[in-house]
Amino acid sequence: MKTRTTIGILGIGAIGTVISYHLQRNSQHELYYFSRTKKSHLNLIIENTPIEIPVGIQTKISTKKTLDWLIICLKEHQYLEAKHWFSMLITSKTQIVIIRNGLHLKTPLLDFTSGNKILECLIDCPTQLSKTGFYQCPNMPILTVAESALGMYFKSLFNTTNININQVKDFKTESWKKLCESATLGAILCLHNDTCRIFKTKQLQDQYRNLMNESLQVARADGAIIESNFVEKMLAKLMHYPETKGSSMLADLRNKKPIELGAKNGMISLLGKYYNLDTPINDLIIRKLS
Ligand SMILES: NC(=O)c1ccc[n+]([C@@H]2O[C@H](COP(=O)([O-])OP(=O)(O)OC[C@H]3O[C@@H](n4cnc5c(N)ncnc54)[C@H](OP(=O)(O)O)[C@@H]3O)[C@@H](O)[C@H]2O)c1
Known part of the structure; x- marks a missing residue:
């Protein structure tokens, strides 16, 4: 049997x-x-x-x-x-x-x-x-x-x-792509305490680009192989999201639960230090959302 x-x-x-x-x-x-x-x-x-x-x-x-x-x-x-x-x-x-x-x-x-x-x-x-x-x-x-x-x-x-x-x-590359995507989206939505509708403005699209690029620098230093048009691909994906789409970080913030800051922006900032790369935007996010 x-x-x-x-x-x-x-x-x-x-x-x-x-x-x-x-x-x-x-x-x-x-x-x-x-x-x-x-x-x-x-x-x-x-x-x-x-x-x-x-x-x-x-x-x-x-x-x-x-x-x-x-x-x-x-x-x-x-x-x-x-x-x-x-x-x-x-x-x-x-x-x-x-x-x-x-x-x-x-x-x-x-x-x-x-x-x-x-x-x-x-x-x-x-x-x-x-x-x-x-x-x-x-x-x-x-x-x-x-x-x-x-x-x-x-x-x-x-x-x-x-x-x-x-x-x-290449699991490492996949992990980094997912991390950069969720840390960028989650952090910006939490900073504005709002859903994806905020990305209609150029100012917020630029904020997304800058944060994502900062994180990708660390990802590449850590050995992730990420295509050069990744940010634009992620932005195009973002434009197709419903205006009401949030993220798990935003849901935790709104439900007054701890947000996964350490695993996301915290990890990027930590590895940035390890590779001697400045991560001022991620650092600022950690200070503001902690
Ligand atoms: N939710 C999403 O949409 C989503 C999407 C992609 C990835 N993820 C990832 O998946 C992972 C899990 O997320 P989740 O959304 O499922 O989290 P979650 O809803 O908070 O579920 C975690 C569960 O673990 C339980 N738990 C917490 N501490 C525990 C302990 N000391 N002993 C036993 N059980 C404990 C919690 O219990 P309580 O019921 O008492 O809180 C809860 O039921 C996270 O890394 C997240 O980033 C989530």
Whole structure:
């Protein structure tokens, strides 16, 4: 008899809910949910349809658990407080996926396992909590991992007609592109506490260009291979966004939650210092938004 794959999902917020939804569609998995706050259901809206799936979320754990996979869906600033989970949920057998945008995603886990057991994963899946308590996820999630055996195995956990798992040769470049895009958009929207409608003016388009160029300098110094017309491509993409589009940083600011400044503009500024590059705009943003 085929044994079921045991998968733990840590952090059942926006992304944890979306990932759990896609995993629970495969009956071969035995899923375990861990988070800070108890919820009785995964509530999400997919293709305009509200879906409620009963779940048993554990908010405490007293005995070590052996899992085949642990999928971590936390924000960077939540890792420190979540440390106790890592020692209880990771054994030498556990393969770990870290889903979050940014750089050096493995670092907080290296005290608990070896780097070759960890798969870093970027996600493109704008998901926000609606007033009715359902996570709205309007697009098909796109997950990006490095081309590897672990990446292949991770992909095989999903029914990929509903979720896109993209394997890339140059994960560092992809991570930097995503970081520059989300740090630029998120920071400017937070500074103005407004949505993408602000980018109609040339002044704000120039602000976007300047911040993005400053960040790209650091990205290239760190070895990312980014095309010369990247900023203009991102600006063209921005012009097609609905006026009401926000960002996860803006949503956190408006919900009075900590924003992911350290993982985004903070990381760019830190690496700028490492490469001896000035990052005055990112530094100013950190001062203003901290
Ligand atoms: N949301 C998006 O649209 C989006 C898009 C692309 C990428 N991302 C990235 O995905 C990552 C996850 O973001 P998210 O939006 O899913 O965050 P989120 O909604 O805040 O979810 C994080 C979850 O982790 C839980 N948590 C926090 N501290 C914990 C602890 N000490 N122990 C156990 N559980 C804990 C939170 O519990 P509570 O319920 O108590 O807060 C919450 O349920 C971030 O890096 C983000 O940048 C998000």
